[in-house]
Amino acid sequence: MSARLSVEDLAFGYGERVVGAGVGFSVAAGEVLCLLGPNGGGKTTLFKTLLGLLPPRGGRVRVDGEDTAGWSPRRRALAFGYVPQAGAGQFPFTVREMVLMGRTAHRGAFSAPAASDHAAAEAALERLGIGHLAERDWLRISGGERQMALIARALAQAPRVLVLDEPTASLDFGNQVRVLEQVRRLADGEGGEGLTVVFSTHHPEQAFAIADRVALLHGGRLARFGTPEEVITAAMMREVYGTEVEVVAVGADGMRVCLPVGLKRAVRAQVR
Ligand SMILES: Nc1ncnc2c1ncn2[C@@H]1O[C@H](COP(=O)(O)OP(=O)(O)OP(=O)(O)O)[C@@H](O)[C@H]1O
Numbered sequence: 641m642s643a644r645l646s647v648e649d650l651a652f653g654y655g656e657r658v659v660g661a662g663v664g665f666s667v668a669a670g671e672v673l674c675l676l677g678p679n680g681g682g683k684t685t686l687f688k689t690l691l692g693l694l695p696p697r698g699g700r701v702r703v704d705g706e707d708t709a710g711w712s713p714r715r716r717a718l719a720f721g722y723v724p725q726a727g728a729g730q731f732p733f734t735v736r737e738m739v740l741m742g743r744t745a746h747r748g749a750f751s752a753p754a755a756s757d758h759a760a761a762e763a764a765l766e767r768l769g770i771g772h773l774a775e776r777d778w779l780r781i782s783g784g785e786r787q788m789a790l791i792a793r794a795l796a797q798a799p800r801v802l803v804l805d806e807p808t809a810s811l812d813f814g815n816q817v818r819v820l821e822q823v824r825r826l827a828d829g830e831g832g833e834g835l836t837v838v839f840s841t842h843h844p845e846q847a848f849a850i851a852d853r854v855a856l857l858h859g860g861r862l863a864r865f866g867t868p869e870e871v872i873t874a875a876m877m878r879e880v881y882g883t884e885v886e887v888v889a890v891g892a893d894g895m896r897v898c899l900p901v902g903l904k905r906a907v908r909a910q911v912r
Pocket residue numbers: 654657659677678679680681682683684685686
């Protein structure tokens with residue numbers, strides 16, 4: 641069951657420190673929103689505020705029109721799946737146990753997992769193609785394998801809105817493509833109802849590849865919101881990142897990519 645996520649005039653930050661304000665957007669069920677913006681721009685802080693891990697400093701977060709302000713942690717866990725930025729964490733569990741933890745909100749922390757919880761965990765492991773890692777120790781797998789397992793955990797949770805913070809950051813090229821395909825499929829639904837997906841990345845190509853909408857967070861403001869083609873332009877990349885790029889359409893389906901202008905020449909000149 642997916643949901644519309646709406647953010648209204650949201651202000652967010654830590655203690656006295658305001659990171660962003662006046663942020664508003666809406667994502668429909670079955671859509672993918674890509675959050676772009678420079679390092680330290682506030683993407684993770686915005687995500688934590690959406691999820692209720694940080695209290696909003698102003699404004700509202702709504703799921704299907706309902707203000708989430710008074711929601712219990714369990715209610716939030718049933719609505720939102722979260723894949724945080726990859727970190728090892730100190731969990732002495734197997735990958736299967738970690739994925740099964742995604743089911744906690746469905747059964748309560750102190751009751752044993754039911755057959756349906758085990759089935760959801762197995763299905764998520766298979767869907768991400770990591771069934772072979774199920775018995776491996778969480779502390780002894782690679783960063784990329786851990787990232788895939790965190791996505792499986794969020795899937796096992798069966799959320800309505802899935803929030804992924806730089807989900808491809810530590811992945812090799814093949815796994816990046818597989819994760820992006822998977823994220824798009826989750827939004828499309830494939831037989832079932834599609835999820836509402838929000839993800840952040842530093843790679844504009846990923847927005848062109850799978851996003852319906854792009855939100856650009858810059859200087860604590862929502863600087864742009866629109867389709868990838870509307871938001872990701874040479875002028876925007878110059879203004880926000882201070883880089884000259886050419887936005888070109890490539891391949892049979894004309895997907896756009898950002899090519900840095902004169903990068904090879906500049907690097908050669910530096911090396912000399
Ligand atoms: N726990 C914290 N307490 C206080 N300030 C913080 C905390 N975590 C991050 N910040 C600050 O908040 C601002 C936004 O950080 P945030 O992690 O949200 O940015 P980001 O866009 O996710 O960055 P990146 O792309 O580098 O991951 C930064 O200036 C950062 O230094």
